Amino acid sequence: MGFKETGVITREELEERGLLPSIERLEKGPIAIAECPEGIPCNICVNVCPFNAVLMDKIYDLPRIDPDKCIGCGVCVPQCPGLAMFIVDLSKPDRALITLPYEFPPEPRKGMRVKLLDRAGNVVGEGSIVKVWQYDKTWAVTVETPRDKWFEVRAIWIPEK
Amino acid sequence: MGYYYMPGDYRIIHHPIIDFRRGRRIRFYYNDRVVEAYEGESILAALYAIGYRVFSYSPDGRRPRGAFCMIGKCSSCLSIVDGVPNTRICITPVREGARVYSQKGIPEIPHKLRVEPVETKTIKTDVLVIGGGPAGLQAALTLADEGFDVVLVDDHPRLGGQLVKQTHRFFGARRFYGGVRGFRIAEKLSKNVLERDNIHVYTQALAYGFFKEGVVGVAVRGGKPLNLIVKPKAVIGSTGACERTILFENNDLPGVMGAGGAQTLMNEYGVRPGDRAFIVGSGNVGLIVAYQLLQAGVRVLGMAEILPHIGGWFVHAAKIRRLGVKIYTKHTVTRAIGRDRVEKAVISMIDEKYQPIPGSEKVFDIDLLLLAVGLQPNYSLFSQAGTVMKYVPEIGGLVPIRTYYMETSVKNLYIAGDASGIEEATTAFIEGEIAALTIALKLGDDRSGVEKRRDQLVDYLWREYRMSPVVERARRGKLKVTVSEEDMEKIRRGELDGF
Numbered sequence: 018m019g020f021k022e023t024g025v026i027t028r029e030e031l032e033e034r035g036l037l038p039s040i041e042r043l044e045k046g047p048i049a050i051a052e053c054p055e056g057i058p059c060n061i062c063v064n065v066c067p068f069n070a071v072l073m074d075k076i077y078d079l080p081r082i083d084p085d086k087c088i089g090c091g092v093c094v095p096q097c098p099g100l101a102m103f104i105v106d107l108s109k110p111d112r113a114l115i116t117l118p119y120e121f122p123p124e125p126r127k128g129m130r131v132k133l134l135d136r137a138g139n140v141v142g143e144g145s146i147v148k149v150w151q152y153d154k155t156w157a158v159t160v161e162t163p164r165d166k167w168f169e170v171r172a173i174w175i176p177e178k
Numbered sequence: 179m180g181y182y183y184m185p186g187d188y189r190i191i192h193h194p195i196i197d198f199r200r201g202r203r204i205r206f207y208y209n210d211r212v213v214e215a216y217e218g219e220s221i222l223a224a225l226y227a228i229g230y231r232v233f234s235y236s237p238d239g240r241r242p243r244g245a246f247c248m249i250g251k252c253s254s255c256l257s258i259v260d261g262v263p264n265t266r267i268c269i270t271p272v273r274e275g276a277r278v279y280s281q282k283g284i285p286e287i288p289h290k291l292r293v294e295p296v297e298t299k300t301i302k303t304d305v306l307v308i309g310g311g312p313a314g315l316q317a318a319l320t321l322a323d324e325g326f327d328v329v330l331v332d333d334h335p336r337l338g339g340q341l342v343k344q345t346h347r348f349f350g351a352r353r354f355y356g357g358v359r360g361f362r363i364a365e366k367l368s369k370n371v372l373e374r375d376n377i378h379v380y381t382q383a384l385a386y387g388f389f390k391e392g393v394v395g396v397a398v399r400g401g402k403p404l405n406l407i408v409k410p411k412a413v414i415g416s417t418g419a420c421e422r423t424i425l426f427e428n429n430d431l432p433g434v435m436g437a438g439g440a441q442t443l444m445n446e447y448g449v450r451p452g453d454r455a456f457i458v459g460s461g462n463v464g465l466i467v468a469y470q471l472l473q474a475g476v477r478v479l480g481m482a483e484i485l486p487h488i489g490g491w492f493v494h495a496a497k498i499r500r501l502g503v504k505i506y507t508k509h510t511v512t513r514a515i516g517r518d519r520v521e522k523a524v525i526s527m528i529d530e531k532y533q534p535i536p537g538s539e540k541v542f543d544i545d546l547l548l549l550a551v552g553l554q555p556n557y558s559l560f561s562q563a564g565t566v567m568k569y570v571p572e573i574g575g576l577v578p579i580r581t582y583y584m585e586t587s588v589k590n591l592y593i594a595g596d597a598s599g600i601e602e603a604t605t606a607f608i609e610g611e612i613a614a615l616t617i618a619l620k621l622g623d624d625r626s627g628v629e630k631r632r633d634q635l636v637d638y639l640w641r642e643y644r645m646s647p648v649v650e651r652a653r654r655g656k657l658k659v660t661v662s663e664e665d666m667e668k669i670r671r672g673e674l675d676g677f
Contacts, residue, residue: 021487024495024505055492058604058646059349061357076351077646096357098347099493120194120473138502153359154195155347172500 025136026052028168038084040107043167047089047106047114051080052171053099065096091116095155104159105167113167114147119156123175125149133162134172141169188227188450194473195345196361198448206276220335221267221278222248222255223447231432231519232280233257233267239283242518244432248439249340250333251420251556257281261291268442269382271335298405303329303378305617306394306410308385308559311339312603313416313595313610315367320614322374324623329408330371331383331396337371338364339418339595340438341603343445345470350604350643360603361445380406388413388563392590412590412617415560416610419553419574419596424458427513429549433520437467437550444474452546456523457481458511462490462602464550468498479542482509482525484532491648510534514547523547553600560597563588566669566677572655573599579659579677581666582636584613589670592617599659601652608639 020026031037031052038048049070051062062071062080070086071093073079093102095118104116119125125146133142148159162170190198201217208225215224222233222245232242233255246254250269259265259278263285267278305321307314310332318330336342344360355363371377382400389395394413398404421436423429433452437459440451455476457464460483468478478498486508488495495505508527512534515522523542526534557576561567565578565586577599578586585592592613595606615632644653661669668674 020492020496022507024488024492024499026492026496052496053493055648056646057349057491057493057648058643059356060351061347061349064352064357075645076642096347098349098357099491100497101493122192122194134500134502136496136500138500171496174501 020054023137026054030054034079035081036079038082038105042084043105043107046108047091047104047116048084048087049082049089049091049093050103050105051082051097051101052103053080053097053101057099059098062093062097062102065093067092089116091157091159094118094157095152100155103171107164107167109164111164113162113164113170114159115162115167115170116148116157116159117171117173119158119173120154121175125156125158125173125175129175131160131173131175133160133166133170134174135169136171138172140174141166144170144173146173186229188229190444190448190450190474193448195359196445196448200448204272204274206272206274206278208278209280215272217272219272219447221257221259221270221272221276223268223443223449224272225267226443226451227447227449233432234280235282236430237283241430242432243430244519245435245443246423246439247421247436248442249420252436258285261288263288269334294403296403296405298407300407300409301329301378302409303327304411304621305329305614306331306385306408306413307416308394308413309339309416309418309595309597310334310337310368310371310379310381311416311418311595311606312341312363312367313597313606313613314339314414315371315610316607317414317416317594317610317614318371318377319367319374320611321618322371322377324614324618324626324628326376326618326621326623328377329380329410330377331380331385331398331406331408333382333384335382335400337368337379337381341367343438343441344466344603345445345473346466348603354604354607356604363603385559388559388591411621412592414584414592414594414610414613414617415597416593416595416606417556417559417597419555419600421549422552422554423549424511424551426511428516428520429514431514431516431520431547432518433516433545434514434547434549437463437548440546440548441467441470444476445470450474450476452476452544454479454542454544455546455548456511456525456542456544457548457550459483459550459552460489460495460505460507461550461552462494463553464548465490465494465498467548467550468503469494469501472498472501472503476546478503479544480504480506482511483507484510484528506540509540511547512539520545520547553596555597555599557597560586560591560593563591565591568659570599570655570658572651572658573601577659579661579666579669581663582640582660583616583632583663584609585616585666587666587669599652599656601649601656604643605639605652608635608643612636612639
């Protein structure tokens with residue numbers, strides 16, 4: 018069963034397509050991961066990257082992220098039409114920082130405790146929001162997660178008060 | 179979840195993406211009861227917002243019917259408005275003091291209705307564009323930029339077509355509005371169109387037929403009724419598409435709705451279509467609507483997909499999967515249950531012959547069963563005009579044969595957008611522009627390198643955009659109905675085999 022059957026992409030499927038940065042690069046600091054495996058006709062990430070770090074020849078190519086140019090600024094996160102851009106930072110020894118897109122109420126705020134969800138919507142832990150910013154109604158939310166959950170966590174849910 | 183509703187009112191107050199700016203409060207009557215509504219709402223949206231779900235009955239008067247398409251294509255909401263029967267209240271705006279009655283079955287002729295004589299007006303123009311969605315808007319603007327006179331007609335109260343209900347950022351290149359939310363594109367293009375002196379816009383205006391010498395009749399119903407006779411040098415038909423349904427028990431129960439219909443309610447009018455939804459079909463429409471339902475505060479209990487794999491793009495599926503929405507592949511809906519509105523949906527696993535497997539049923543408690551089972555091009559005008567057509571399942575069914583420049587077998591009649599075969603908005607923009615530039619060229623304009631621009635677009639469409647693996651099926655479909663200029667001449671003379 019692949020991602021076309023499940024709607025959930027695996028580490029192997031990302032690696033096969035060259036969409037996952039190396040652990041060494043992740044440990045150096047934040048970098049973008051494009052979970053965009055199909056070659057959809059779109060190049061918004063190429064256009065919005067301030068560092069020319071996303072490479073694409075034809076509009077149907079997979080996005081290639083240059084590990085030397087990408088600084089993990091996150092500009093692509095709320096602008097990707099597929100909400101498929103994530104920033105992962107493994108430079109801290111005790112935790113991972115993940116920046117993901119968020120388009121639901123309530124408004125996320127720094128310091129909030131949130132549920133951490135994996136690609137199938139399972140709650141895999143809790144974390145804290147360390148940074149939020151918004152681009153045209155889409156939030157880019159940076160959450161602190163357990164370090165061993167850096168590959169799993171791809172969404173948050175803010176519990177009702 | 180941070181949503182706020184007035185009691186008994188399904189209007190969305192806070193939405194994460196859309197700011198609903200409602201008009202003046204007005205009152206109208208529904209079956210002699212006073213209904214409060216906001217200017218800008220359709221009659222159906224205003225009624226839905228306060229809890230009405232049944233809007234008509236089957237011809238025998240026995241089976242209640244609810245909202246389905248919400249864009250004036252199905253017949254589920256036919257009602258009597260100010261004495262006029264068979265009025266589609268989903269596209270009729272609310273009006274202070276209007277008297278609306280629900281209709282049971284086939285209505286009587288309103289003999290007593292006093293009707294003012296309808297004025298007939300004849301106008302000449304360079305190009306008539308039928309349909310103000312992405313293809314039509316792009317075509318009208320392109321022609322206006324080249325200095326041509328354009329008449330743009332649309333049967334809806336406002337321009338934008340289905341862009342108005344798309345809240346996600348569009349994919350594709352920035353040249354074709356990639357990165358911009360659909361409803362924002364609609365706002366921008368509509369504003370541009372309305373600002374041009376050489377584009378004459380008629381809304382609530384239905385193009386009802388082609389006549390000799392390229393004349394087109396248009397019934398203008400908004401404001402003072404008008405029978406508009408348009409004499410254009412060329413016509414672009416960008417009439418869009420409508421939603422399909424599928425067969426299953428009780429598929430006409432109120433609450434069984436087109437996915438696009440639900441989108442219209444929640445994203446155009448800010449009315450929550452239900453509380454608990456199940457979606458049939460996992461193409462892009464189904465996947466996008468699932469996400470938008472969650473944004474509107476509706477629970478999505480799952481989706482059924484008859485194929486062994488998800489129909490739409492992975493990125494759309496991933497957005498809802500990570501919020502816990504299940505997609506049941508190799509499943510289909512077999513039954514809806516409920517008295518006068520849907521209360522349960524039954525799905526079954528299917529075998530290799532796509533037949534339901536007994537004993538595999540799953541039941542969901544819902545109040546909304548959305549069908550995202552494909553679109554069908556609105557081909558009737560082309561058919562009436564006599565274009566040579568072909569049935570192509572890959573792009574939604576019956577569509578006219580056309581050249582690479584979007585001209586049909588009826589000379590000077592062009593086609594663009596979903597009417598030419600189901601794809602998506604980016605290709606609609608491109609097709610609209612190709613048709614417009616071709617007409618500009620034919621009408622004698624090559625001031626700004628029109629031919630070169632047109633040929634570059636055709637090249638981009640076929641050699642780059644449609645080369646993406648995710649649009650391979652649509653490309654295959656469009657190839658089956660796209661012919662060279664020479665072959666089209668043979669088709670016109672009846673000399674090409676198979677046509």
